Amino acid sequence: MKPRSRCKPRSKRRRTGNRRRGAAAVEFAICANIFFVLIFTCMEFARMNMIRNLAQDAAYFAARRAMVPGATAEEATAAADEVMSMMTNTGYEVNVEELDEDAPNVVVTVTVDFDEIALFAPMFLPNATIESTARIRTERYDGFYEQ
Template structure:
């Protein structure tokens, strides 16, 4: 028995497929653009989080020095964040570095609302999220 050639199906003429690409694009495009915007927002959030971590280290380092004060540590941290395009950062230092003894732990906490630093005018995915960071260092000096 001889093998029969495979059955070939004919493609429909081009006139019958007009608009198919437009319909497919209309279905896929919104999902694609939402995914791209979500990636941009998450990338911005990660960048801001890293800036907050670095700024809290700068503030903690300032507070841990012998001449450091709570206000100078807050100013150093907020200025670092503002220099990296992250405005509106709230900073707190505990305990007060001027009364801390040598070797005491000093904590600098920073926070910012993501809506204040998002590149999107209305953040979709991370609205209402507060980004936070803290650093802890020992007060310098001799015991």
């Protein structure tokens, strides 16, 4: 009688590994889409928050520029443009209420059309606008120039 060979049978693990190779690619294809959409959504909302803060700063600095005696609406608009140009040059509008000598407040509104400046806004934030208003008491008063 001949002794039996002590060869081990082929591992099932090796055979199943070859069959799982395609399954890993399919799982990655499904999960990667969800992951990338999540990343782009986070980027878009972070950009929206930066634009909102920038619009607030632009309105505030424009109102500060316009609160002094002799200031014009063009100077206030230029101050807002200077701040907004840090991130974008288009897609926003600056509105300065009429500056009178007897007006107690300066009101500046910055409106940003998010569709024009966003990377993915039509997908995540359709027709979104950001509006920020700054209202500051002026330094103008009746007896200022008579001294």
